[in-house]
Amino acid sequence: MFSKILVANRGEVALRVMRAARELGVKTAAVYSTEDADTYPVRFADEAVCIGPAQAAKSYLVIPNIIAAAKTTGAQAVHPGYGFLAENAAFARACADNDLVFIGPSPECIERMGDKSSARETMKSCGVPTVPGSDGCVDTVEEARAFADEVGYPVLIKATAGGGGKGMREVHDASQLEAQYRAARTEAGAAFGNDGVYLEKLVLRPRHVEVQVLADDFGNNVSLCERDCSVQRRHQKLIEEAPSPALSDDLRRAMSKAAAKAVRATGYRNAGTIEFLLAPDGSFYFMEMNTRVQVEHPVSEQITGTDIIKEQLRIAAGEPMSCASRAPFAPFGHAMEFRINAEDPSCGFRPCPGTITLFEPPAGPGIRIESYVRTGSRISPHYDSLVAKLIVSGQDRDEVLARARRALDEFRIEGIATTIPFHRAVLENQVFCAGEAATDFIETQMGDLL
Numbered sequence: 001m002f003s004k005i006l007v008a009n010r011g012e013v014a015l016r017v018m019r020a021a022r023e024l025g026v027k028t029a030a031v032y033s034t035e036d037a038d039t040y041p042v043r044f045a046d047e048a049v050c051i052g053p054a055q056a057a058k059s060y061l062v063i064p065n066i067i068a069a070a071k072t073t074g075a076q077a078v079h080p081g082y083g084f085l086a087e088n089a090a091f092a093r094a095c096a097d098n099d100l101v102f103i104g105p106s107p108e109c110i111e112r113m114g115d116k117s118s119a120r121e122t123m124k125s126c127g128v129p130t131v132p133g134s135d136g137c138v139d140t141v142e143e144a145r146a147f148a149d150e151v152g153y154p155v156l157i158k159a160t161a162g163g164g165g166k167g168m169r170e171v172h173d174a175s176q177l178e179a180q181y182r183a184a185r186t187e188a189g190a191a192f193g194n195d196g197v198y199l200e201k202l203v204l205r206p207r208h209v210e211v212q213v214l215a216d217d218f219g220n221n222v223s224l225c226e227r228d229c230s231v232q233r234r235h236q237k238l239i240e241e242a243p244s245p246a247l248s249d250d251l252r253r254a255m256s257k258a259a260a261k262a263v264r265a266t267g268y269r270n271a272g273t274i275e276f277l278l279a280p281d282g283s284f285y286f287m288e289m290n291t292r293v294q295v296e297h298p299v300s301e302q303i304t305g306t307d308i309i310k311e312q313l314r315i316a317a318g319e320p321m322s323c324a325s326r327a328p329f330a331p332f333g334h335a336m337e338f339r340i341n342a343e344d345p346s347c348g349f350r351p352c353p354g355t356i357t358l359f360e361p362p363a364g365p366g367i368r369i370e371s372y373v374r375t376g377s378r379i380s381p382h383y384d385s386l387v388a389k390l391i392v393s394g395q396d397r398d399e400v401l402a403r404a405r406r407a408l409d410e411f412r413i414e415g416i417a418t419t420i421p422f423h424r425a426v427l428e429n430q431v432f433c434a435g436e437a438a439t440d441f442i443e444t445q446m447g448d449l450l
Helices: 011-023 040-044 063-073 089-097 107-114 116-125 141-151 174-192 249-266 297-304 308-316 397-410 420-426 441-445
Strands: 004-007 027-033 047-052 077-079 155-159 169-171 197-201 207-215 221-233 236-242 270-278 284-290 334-341 358-360 367-371 386-394 412-414
Touching (some): 004 011, 004 063, 011 027, 011 367, 011 386, 047 063, 116 197, 116 249, 141 155, 141 174, 141 197, 155 174, 174 197, 207 284, 207 308, 221 249, 221 297, 236 420, 249 284, 297 367, 334 420, 386 397, 397 420
Parallel strands (some): 004 027, 004 077
Antiparallel strands (some): 207 221, 207 270, 221 236, 236 334, 334 386
């Protein structure tokens, strides 16, 4: 095991990694921008290095500064968290070039699976079901129109690089195609420096179900069951739960088997997630692979008794994962995660940065809080708006729903607007409570609130 690692991130994920490392007896070094100098993760770490000003482009995204911080502190490995450089193959290579272990997959895996077009082709070649789509990037409106005419509308235009819903456009008839195609390319180019797009047949009213995977150098390849991430706005997840209320035992096994094929086909190592679209008829299709730990990983931990961050560290250090002997996993109990963001749902989830004048999280049985803020903390406009993650677990879904209502009623955050009222309203919605929410849930069910 490493003696010291550098955490190349900020906020709650930096603190999450540091806590896992400390339990393994591993010292941690933090990096921080001038904006984050007084945050709790910086104080929690064994040492910390300032890497630049508030803007991420001048601090958390500057690879030489992070490498220099790792070398200065004597770290042996770097954990990228999620976001920023977590899925940046150049960063993973820079770590290797400087004799630092990148706690994640190989640069080659990041590149292959980060490009959604090549990822689709890899999945097709190993027998994982994929949504009918174009062969590689579509470079002209004419090519896009020909594909749409062949498979039929609606279709989905997607950026081949990046994620988070950027460069993604739904096209429901031929009259929309040209405008949406050009808009998708423009947005993709601005967001990712790559304006390549491809087309897929649009699956109507799907659920977003993903399988958490772990693989090590000893031939162990396990899935920690699945998560349902269907409640999302603009392709950004808001509520996740595990296991999915939509899956039978047979469907769960089929998805896990497909995820295992994907891991073998890519030679993947460390933690990752295979994301699927689940159609109303029970068929499912590969959507993308996230080559990192995800925001919603705690719900998988709660139903499998596995610390995913610790397993990442073990795998990166060349040790076998400790959970392999318990595979295959069957979920026990139920868990939900509610992303508490500094956003105003009544104004289209407008970001609301500012100073938190009161932060009183809930407690009690089955309550887990992942946060880096305290009363007096400032939510910066320079970074994402995540304030805290409320993870609720129980013996079954009904208990989790009741416990989540109680916890959200207890949760007090003042000084900024948050998504707590939105989450509380979702828990009164009959469709969600019945476990029937699809990816159009907010648009079709929450319009009055928004």
